[in-house]
Amino acid sequence: MARRARAPLYRIDRQGAVGQRSALMTERAIIIGAGQAAAQAAQSMRQAGFDGDIVMLGEERELPYQRPPLSKAYLQGELDAQRLYLRPAAFYEQQRVDIRLGVRATAVDAAARTVTTDAGETLSYDKLLLATGAPPRRLNCDGADLEGVYYLRSIADSDALRPVLSANGRIVIVGAGYIGLEVAASARKAGLDVTILEMADRVLARVAGRDISEFYEKLHRDHGVDLRLDAALDHFEGAGAVRAAVLKSGEKIACSAVLVGVGAAPATMLAETADLRLANGVWTDDHAQTSDPAIWAAGDCASHPSPIYERRLRLESVPNAIEQAKVAGVNMAGGNAVYDAVPWFWSDQYDVKLQTVGVSEGADETVVRGDPDAKKFSVWYFQRGRLLAVDAVNDPAAFAISKRHIAGKTEIDRARLADPDTDLKSFIS
Amino acid sequence: MPKITYIEHTGKEHVVEAETGVSVMEAAVKNMIPGIDADCGGACACATCHVYVDAAWADKVGKPEAMEESMLDFAYEPKENSRLSCQITVRAELDGLVVRLPEFQG
Numbered sequence: 001m002a003r004r005a006r007a008p009l010y011r012i013d014r015q016g017a018v019g020q021r022s023a024l025m026t027e028r029a030i031i032i033g034a035g036q037a038a039a040q041a042a043q044s045m046r047q048a049g050f051d052g053d054i055v056m057l058g059e060e061r062e063l064p065y066q067r068p069p070l071s072k073a074y075l076q077g078e079l080d081a082q083r084l085y086l087r088p089a090a091f092y093e094q095q096r097v098d099i100r101l102g103v104r105a106t107a108v109d110a111a112a113r114t115v116t117t118d119a120g121e122t123l124s125y126d127k128l129l130l131a132t133g134a135p136p137r138r139l140n141c142d143g144a145d146l147e148g149v150y151y152l153r154s155i156a157d158s159d160a161l162r163p164v165l166s167a168n169g170r171i172v173i174v175g176a177g178y179i180g181l182e183v184a185a186s187a188r189k190a191g192l193d194v195t196i197l198e199m200a201d202r203v204l205a206r207v208a209g210r211d212i213s214e215f216y217e218k219l220h221r222d223h224g225v226d227l228r229l230d231a232a233l234d235h236f237e238g239a240g241a242v243r244a245a246v247l248k249s250g251e252k253i254a255c256s257a258v259l260v261g262v263g264a265a266p267a268t269m270l271a272e273t274a275d276l277r278l279a280n281g282v283w284t285d286d287h288a289q290t291s292d293p294a295i296w297a298a299g300d301c302a303s304h305p306s307p308i309y310e311r312r313l314r315l316e317s318v319p320n321a322i323e324q325a326k327v328a329g330v331n332m333a334g335g336n337a338v339y340d341a342v343p344w345f346w347s348d349q350y351d352v353k354l355q356t357v358g359v360s361e362g363a364d365e366t367v368v369r370g371d372p373d374a375k376k377f378s379v380w381y382f383q384r385g386r387l388l389a390v391d392a393v394n395d396p397a398a399f400a401i402s403k404r405h406i407a408g409k410t411e412i413d414r415a416r417l418a419d420p421d422t423d424l425k426s427f428i429s
Numbered sequence: 430m431p432k433i434t435y436i437e438h439t440g441k442e443h444v445v446e447a448e449t450g451v452s453v454m455e456a457a458v459k460n461m462i463p464g465i466d467a468d469c470g471g472a473c474a475c476a477t478c479h480v481y482v483d484a485a486w487a488d489k490v491g492k493p494e495a496m497e498e499s500m501l502d503f504a505y506e507p508k509e510n511s512r513l514s515c516q517i518t519v520r521a522e523l524d525g526l527v528v529r530l531p532e533f534q535g
Contacts, residue, residue, distance in 0.1 A: 066470040083451065086470075088459050319475070322468055346474035353496065355474055396496060400476075400503030 027052030029332055030115055030123060032105045032270060033131030034058025036066070036318055037299030037325040039086045041129050042097045044329025054097045055123065057115070061102045062155055063089060068318060070158040071182040072348055076189060077162060081155060108274035110292045127294055127332045130271060130282055131325065134264035134300035134316055139174070143236025149258045152179055161259065165190040169256030172196075172245040174233055176203035178347050179261035181216060185349040188223045195226040195253050197233050197245065206263075209360055211379045212391045215372045216349070223350060264316055266301045279303050281314045286338050288328035296332055298324040307340045308406065309359060309388075317345045342407045344399075351375070355399035358389030358406045367418045370395060378402075380417060387412050401427050431524035435462045435480075438532040447519040453528065454478040454514035464530040471515035473497055477534040478514040479504040483527035490517055490526070505533045 029045060031038045034056050042054050058064070065084040073079040092099050104118040108128065115123045136151040138144070150161045161183075164171060171187050173180045176198035187194045196203075202213035203220075220227050232248040236258060245253045266281035277283040277291035281303040288296045288304065299321040303314035323341035330337040345356040352375055363381035370377030370393075378398035381389040386409070390402035401424055405412055416422050430446040433456055437443070447456035457465040457478075466477035473496055482490045493501060493512055501511045514528065 068470060068472065083455060086458075088461070091461055094461065318470070319468060346469060346472060348472060353472075353474065394496065396499040397502065400500070 027126045028124065029054050029127040029129065030125040031056040031129045031131060032108075032115065033129075033133060033299070033301075034060065034062070034064050034099065034101065035131060035133055035299065035321065036064065036086065037131040037133075037321040037328075038129070039064035040322050040325035041131060041296075041298060041329040041332070042092070042095060043087075044326045045333045046095045046097075048330045048333035048335050050329075050333035052126070054095075055125075056092075056097055056099045057103045057105050057117065058099060058101045059104045060154055060156070063087070063092070063099065063101070065155060066318070067153070068346075070155065071152055071179055072186060074155075075158050075162055075165065075183070075186045077166075084155065105270055106273075108270050108295070110274040110276070110295065113294060125294070128296070129325075129328055129332060130290070130295065130297040130301060131299050131321075132267035132270060132301045134266045134281075136179075136260065137263045137265050139233075139260055139262065141233065141235045143238060143242060146236055146238045146242040147240055148238070148242040148256065149236060149260065151260050152183065153264075161257075164257040165192055167192075167256065169193065170195060170254065171257045171259060172253055172255040173259045173261060174245075175261040175263070176200075176227070176229075177206065177261055177263060178204070180259065181220065181349055182347060183259050183261065184220055184225050185223070188220075188225060189350075193226070194224070195228065195245075195255070196220070197228050197231045197247070197253075199230070199232050201230050203227070203229070207360070208356075208391055209363065209366055209379055209381060211366065211368055211372070212354075212393075215377075215393065218372075219350060219352060219375075264300065266303075266314060268301065271297070271301075279312055284324075284339075286340070287331050287336070288324055288339055289331065296328040298328040304339055306343075306359075308342065308409065313343070313359065315343050315345075315359075317343065319344050342403055344403065353394055355392045355396065356389065357392075357399060357403045358387075360389035360391070363388050365414070367414055369398065369417065369420070369424070380412075382414065385411075385414070397424055401425070404428070431519055431521060431526070433457075433519070433523070434525075434527045435464075436527065436529045437462075437464050438530055449519050449521060451519055452515045453480065453517040453519060453523075453526070456519055457514060462530075464534070465514060466534045467515060468535070469515075473500060473513060473516055475535065476500045476504040476513060479507075479531050479534055480512055480514045480528040481508055481531065482510045482512050482517075483529065484510065486523070486526050486528075489522055505531050505535065
């Protein structure tokens with residue numbers, strides 16, 4: 001690791017006081033977080049010519065890694081941990097990124113430009129990036145602390161859940177969002193019985209339209225998932241370990257494990273200590289800069305103004321982490337990049353790949369192309385005639401074509417789009 | 430371990446020893462080859478690990494499956510010998526494989 005090879009440029013004295021940094025000292029950027037956005041920002045800063053020190057603080061004892069496989073190939077034991085890492089350790093050495101793992105930042109003093117860590121250190125910065133992510137929302141019902149109630153965000157979480165998949169029994173999955181549905185698919189593949197509890201009247205209710213919800217409901221039921229909609233969890237039962245989930249209706253579902261996937265909350269604690277502006281996460285402008293000119297934010301923790309949607313968005317996705325971190329990295333290096341990338345996302349469940357472009361919230365009309373029964377179709381979401389988003393199921397052409405249209409805000413003839421005889425490629429201008 | 434040669438758009442060559450079982454994309458990332466972004470990490474979802482397979486290797490590497498082919502249609506400057514490197518698994522008979530990188534990804 002880079003840290004061992006290089007002595008810190010300045011030290012804190014025994015009393016913990018921070019040494020004053022003189023103007024002659026090398027500029028220092030601190031990145032808090034060591035996930036996808038953190039790794040990308042470090043790389044982009046170097047590419048944009050930042051020559052100062054880069055210190056990355058990661059709470060987990062892992063080099064930056066990919067999270068998407070944690071609910072899929074890695075959880076299923078098909079991918080070893082080495083293949084999750086975004087870059088080899090040598091990359092960070094080569095790029096002179098001083099990665100400090102197992103270190104939690106506890107406070108940011110924006111006036112003094114310092115970060116305090118749980119190791120008792122106080123580190124000065126000239127530029128700071130918050131890439132703190134969005135940890136899972138936790139349940140606080142009775143029995144929520146029982147053994148066998150799992151969440152999924154980290155390698156450690158996936159490692160803890162994996163043995164459940166190879167044992168017999170039933171897993172109850174709370175929440176039919178992407179994490180819940182992907183774990184359900186992995187668990188069914190492993191032969192486990194699966195019950196999904198969803199409070200809403202459909203799956204993926206917050207992120208997709210009804211056509212997509214219905215498709216995924218059928219897909220999971222066809223694979224043997226016991227999917228309960230309008231099902232509210234009351235509490236868990238068990239002595240030490242969870243043994244049953246009890247619904248508000250009084251029904252009791254025996255289980256050997258529970259996976260909770262009820263969304264994530266942006267990690268804003270450090271932004272709060274720095275008195276930064278918040279807006280559903282850490283507020284950033286279109287340059288990924290926070291309300292403090294020396295602090296940037298990127299990834300799941302940050303909200304940004306979207307020029308495409310003309311409102312503020314906070315996205316929890318790999319592409320958002322990458323693109324926003326590129327902008328932050330370039331700007332931290334003194335550049336002037338603007339974040340205006342088209343949001344996109346993907347999810348793999350069973351033999352089905354969903355690729356989403358844009359954000360469908362607010363749609364007032366949809367056009368469906370293709371055949372859900374053939375597991376190849378796309379749903380095009382419009383608002384007042386303007387294309388907002390597309391969900392493409394096993395249909396990369398719809399994904400790629402719509403991405404260009406949403407980026408360019410170009411008009412699409414809905415009647416022609418709805419006509420099955422129209423070749424989608426005719427929409428490429 | 431099989432040797433793979435990656436040739437950047439500029440003509441710069443990188444020869445790496447790749448473990449069998451990983452993808453040609455992963456071998457590139459692990460060896461810090463510039464020009465392969467692999468944003469989605471190998472899920473065949475983003476088309477940012479696009480390569481051109483050297484003609485001599487086309488048969489051994491094989492053709493893309495339907496999903497990959499469809500993604501490639503919309504990659505930057507797709508050609509007959511285009512592949513997504515995340516979908517090519519390194520195996521012994523690919524020892525010596527040569528792939529060229531496009532000017533841009535995505």
